[in-house]
Amino acid sequence: MKYMLIMRVTDEAIEASKDIPFEQIIEDMGKYNEAMMKAGVLLAGEGLSDADEGFVVDFSSETPLVTDGPYGETKELFNGFWILEVASKEEAAEWAKRAPLGPGTKLEVRRVTGVEDFPQDNEWIQKEEGWRDELEGRKA
Amino acid sequence: MARTPTERGPDRSESVRRSVAAVWRIESARIVATLTRTVGDFGRAEDLAQEALADALAQWPETGVPANPGAWLTTVAKRKAIDGWRRQERYDARLAAIAHDLGTEAADSDDVPWDPDRIDDDVLRLVFVSCHPVLSREARVALTLKVVGGLSSDEIARAFLVPTSTVQQRIVRAKKTLAAAKVPFVVPERAEFGERLAAVLGVLYLVFNEGHSASAGDDWMRPELSREALRLARVLAELVPREPEVHGLVALMELTAARFPARLDANGDPVLLADQDRRRWDRGAITRGRTALTRADALGRGRGAYALQAAIAECHAVAASVGDTDWERIVLLYEALGRLAPSPVVELNRAAAVSMAVGPAAALEIVDSIVADGRLAGYRFLPATRAELLTRLGRTAEARVEFAAAARLTANERERRLLLDRVAAMSPPDDGRDPAL
Numbered sequence: 001m002k003y004m005l006i007m008r009v010t011d012e013a014i015e016a017s018k019d020i021p022f023e024q025i026i027e028d029m030g031k032y033n034e035a036m037m038k039a040g041v042l043l044a045g046e047g048l049s050d051a052d053e054g055f056v057v058d059f060s061s062e063t064p065l066v067t068d069g070p071y072g073e074t075k076e077l078f079n080g081f082w083i084l085e086v087a088s089k090e091e092a093a094e095w096a097k098r099a100p101l102g103p104g105t106k107l108e109v110r111r112v113t114g115v116e117d118f119p120q121d122n123e124w125i126q127k128e129e130g131w132r133d134e135l136e137g138r139k140a
Numbered sequence: 141m142a143r144t145p146t147e148r149g150p151d152r153s154e155s156v157r158r159s160v161a162a163v164w165r166i167e168s169a170r171i172v173a174t175l176t177r178t179v180g181d182f183g184r185a186e187d188l189a190q191e192a193l194a195d196a197l198a199q200w201p202e203t204g205v206p207a208n209p210g211a212w213l214t215t216v217a218k219r220k221a222i223d224g225w226r227r228q229e230r231y232d233a234r235l236a237a238i239a240h241d242l243g244t245e246a247a248d249s250d251d252v253p254w255d256p257d258r259i260d261d262d263v264l265r266l267v268f269v270s271c272h273p274v275l276s277r278e279a280r281v282a283l284t285l286k287v288v289g290g291l292s293s294d295e296i297a298r299a300f301l302v303p304t305s306t307v308q309q310r311i312v313r314a315k316k317t318l319a320a321a322k323v324p325f326v327v328p329e330r331a332e333f334g335e336r337l338a339a340v341l342g343v344l345y346l347v348f349n350e351g352h353s354a355s356a357g358d359d360w361m362r363p364e365l366s367r368e369a370l371r372l373a374r375v376l377a378e379l380v381p382r383e384p385e386v387h388g389l390v391a392l393m394e395l396t397a398a399r400f401p402a403r404l405d406a407n408g409d410p411v412l413l414a415d416q417d418r419r420r421w422d423r424g425a426i427t428r429g430r431t432a433l434t435r436a437d438a439l440g441r442g443r444g445a446y447a448l449q450a451a452i453a454e455c456h457a458v459a460a461s462v463g464d465t466d467w468e469r470i471v472l473l474y475e476a477l478g479r480l481a482p483s484p485v486v487e488l489n490r491a492a493a494v495s496m497a498v499g500p501a502a503a504l505e506i507v508d509s510i511v512a513d514g515r516l517a518g519y520r521f522l523p524a525t526r527a528e529l530l531t532r533l534g535r536t537a538e539a540r541v542e543f544a545a546a547a548r549l550t551a552n553e554r555e556r557r558l559l560l561d562r563v564a565a566m567s568p569p570d571d572g573r574d575p576a577l
Contacts, residue, residue: 038260039166040374043424085371087364090155090162114401114422 002043002112003092005099007080013104028100036084036095045082076106083112153201160196160205161292167210168290169375173262174214176325179221182269183315186287192217263288264379265325271340274321279314280343281350282307288375289368299365300350340376341389341446344369348393352400363400370397377432387436388447394429395453398422409554414462426457445481448473467497484516488525500532520549524559531566540566 017025036042048054058065086092089111096107168189175185192213206212270283285291285299293311297304328336351365370393377386402420405411433454436447443451452473459465474490487510495503507526516522527542540563547559 038375038378040371040378043428085367086162087165087368088158088162090158091165094159094162094166 001086001088001092002114003084003086003089004110004112005082005084005092005096006078006108006110007099007101008076008106008108009079010076010104013102016102016104025100032098032100033082035098036082041084041086041091041095043083043085045080047080048078051077051079156201156205157197160193160200160209163196163205163209163213164193165290167213169263169266169288170259171210171214171217172287173259173266175217175221176266176269177262178218180325181319182266182323182325183319184221185217186315188217188220189213191220260379261327263375265327267340267376267379268327268336269318269323269325271336271343272318272321272323273336273339274317274323275314277343277346279310279317280339281347282310283314284343284372285347285368286311289372291368299362337380337383337385341373341385344373344376345389345393345446347372348396352396366393366397366400369393377435381435382439384436384439384441385444385446387432387439388444388450391429391432391436391450392446392453394425394432395450395457398425398429398457413456418460421457429457430454443476445477448477448480452477462496465496467493471497484510484513485519488516488519488521491529492525495529495532500529504529504533518549520546520555522546523549527562536566 033042033045052068055066055068058067084092084095086095092109096109099107101107171192172182172185172189175188176182179185179188195216196209196213200206267284267288270287271280275283281300282296285296286293291299293304293307297307300307327333348366348369351362351367351369370390373386373390373393377390380386398421399413399416401422402416402418403411411417429450433447433450436443436450452470455466455470455473470493471490474486474493478486478490487506491503491506491510494506504526507522507529510516510522511526523542524546527539527546530536530539530542543559543562543566547556547563550556550559
């Protein structure tokens with residue numbers, strides 16, 4: 001099964017991380033990624049840039065509103081993810097526990113849905129699969 | 141103390157048991173590899189690790205899972221080794237060394253107590269020991285899954301549809317064989333390396349195929365078996381990244397696994413490649429497979445047998461339909477494969493590709509030469525393929541005979557029914573004699 005580890009970080013955690021040398025953070029994260037690579041479970045992973053480079057689309061009003069922020073009530077922002085292929089929920093938890101993260105940071109762990117999670121006879125599910133094919137074809 | 145989220149649930153001991161299983165899966169190869177280096181005996185190391193695992197299962201439900209479970213298991217196993225030697229009153233240099241080792245580890249037990257580069261090397265040795273040529277193929281498979289993959293005897297037994305006691309016996313025998321043959325815990329010498337690596341890849345591919353061609357029994361575990369083989373191949377690719385065939389095997393497995401979601405219909409019956417709903421293929425797996433193939437190619441030593449098969453799978457993976465498939469390229473890839481790893485099955489597959497690229501007549505010539513060769517006698521796909529080609533050529537009377545022959549050779553009831561339907565759909569010759577029956 002596939003799991004997504006979503007890193008969520010608070011302002012305090014970002015502040016606290018400024019005391020740690022950047023090289024150290026890179027090294028710790030590199031070792032963590034390498035461990036998952038070497039265990040054959042890491043499928044993908046990306047980091048996200050700081051929130052001030054992002055923006056928000058709010059669907060609260062009749063027409064979606066695009067703003068630079070604020071990010072609403074939540075102080076916890078996603079700033080990176082990993083996708084793992086593991087044998088169990090517990091294995092996903094074990095890997096998550098090993099992430100080199102400090103106080104103020106949380107990992108949200110979610111199972112990634114597969115084809116089996118959707119009704120295959122649905123026309124739109126079928127269309128989406130077709131689009132994925134097209135995208136893949138373009139990359140090829 | 142680190143805790144898993146589920147530990148707050150009602151059945152905490154079950155949840156801890158599952159956490160222990162997860163830790164074991166992640167850590168077992170490194171633990172056994174480290175122990176083998178320390179105690180100098182692979183079989184003993186595996187037993188010690190298992191005893192430590194039993195301790196964890198007994199203690200962790202009470203104490204919680206330790207922060208560094210791998211180090212905990214290693215330390216407990218080493219203590220058990222010392223206890224064993226003390227009982228035998230063998231206070232030798234080895235005991236002194238391991239005791240000293242434990243002393244230094246205790247000091248920085250929060251830290252990772254091993255050198256990653258050395259561990260990699262140890263795990264690679266472990267892979268080579270588990271797949272050693274003195275062992276039978278069954279023993280290599282069982283030992284690799286158990287010791288490198290961290291699967292339990294129960295899981296292996298379930299996957300191969302044999303009793304647990306059979307798996308346990310295979311593993312015990314395998315360890316005794318390795319000890320009797322005095323197999324050293326080393327990576328083979330350069331001269332022997334390629335051959336031994338090929339044996340290792342062969343074991344992983346065998347495991348993968350066992351899961352892939354699930355046709356009987358509880359097939360729920362079998363896709364897991366293929367995934368485990370794929371994971372172990374990825375592990376191996378990180379251990380020996382400069383060996384193109386390792387990446388070739390990863391590519392082949394990824395590209396084959398990509399089709400898993402489309403391989404069975406709603407009734408759980410197999411769906412042939414031509415009939416598969418390609419929209420259900422796993423795009424992520426296809427991308428990873430193609431990346432692995434690129435890695436193999438980047439080493440600049442040409443494609444081996446696994447990479448060539450991966451390239452064939454890639455041709456299918458990128459085609460929108462059977463008609464859109466680059467069959468000429470597939471024919472060339474099969475020709476290359478046939479030279480590298482000659483086999484009548486590869487020839488038969490080449491014939492199928494030729495029938496798509498050129499036409500049934502050219503393909504029939506190849507099939508007839510395989511029939512004449514005689515090595516595939518009794519292989520049901522030979523008459524079945526011949527029957528398909530004869531049908532396309534309009535030679536239905538001969539096709540009928542071949543379909544009936546294929547039906548007699550299959551052990552699979554559903555397949556037999558399909559083949560007999562084909563026989564029934566073609567009318568027998570007018571003279572009243574039915575050569576098919």
